[in-house]
Amino acid sequence: MAKCGGFVCGLFVGAIVGSAAGFLCAPESGEKFRSRIKETAEQTFDNLSNKVDAVGSDIKTYVDNVTTDITDKVNQYKLQLEDRISDIQKEVDADIAELNEELEQLHTEEENHKKELEAKIDADVSKDKENA
Secondary structure (H helix, E strand, C coil): HHHHHHHHHHHHHCCCCCCCHHHHCCCCCCCCCCCHHHHHHHHHHHHHHHHHHHHHHHHHHHHHHHHHHHHHHHHHHHHHHHHHHHHHHHHHHHHHHHHHHHHHHHHHEEEEEEEEHHHHHHHHHHHHHHCC
């Protein structure tokens, strides 16, 4: 943008210097000279205004394109993240299911051990009663 601003400024200064040099070198009456200065100044202003409008339009187009590109990239990354999160959730759910199965097995083993111990205790109590 600094280059574009420099160009427009250079264009403006060049037009003014060229116009001034042309006016000073051309012998004319004061009224004609003022009229030409006014006309040239209006043309220069119009040209400059058109250039500024064109640069503004180019900048707007560039910003719109960059905004679109950034939005597209963000949406693409969002979809990738959502897919990855979904995959991780599936892995976590599978791990939880596996851990629940292991927990159920441990609970069953605990119940079996408990029953075995109760049976041994009952047998030992019965044995002690017989011996007593």
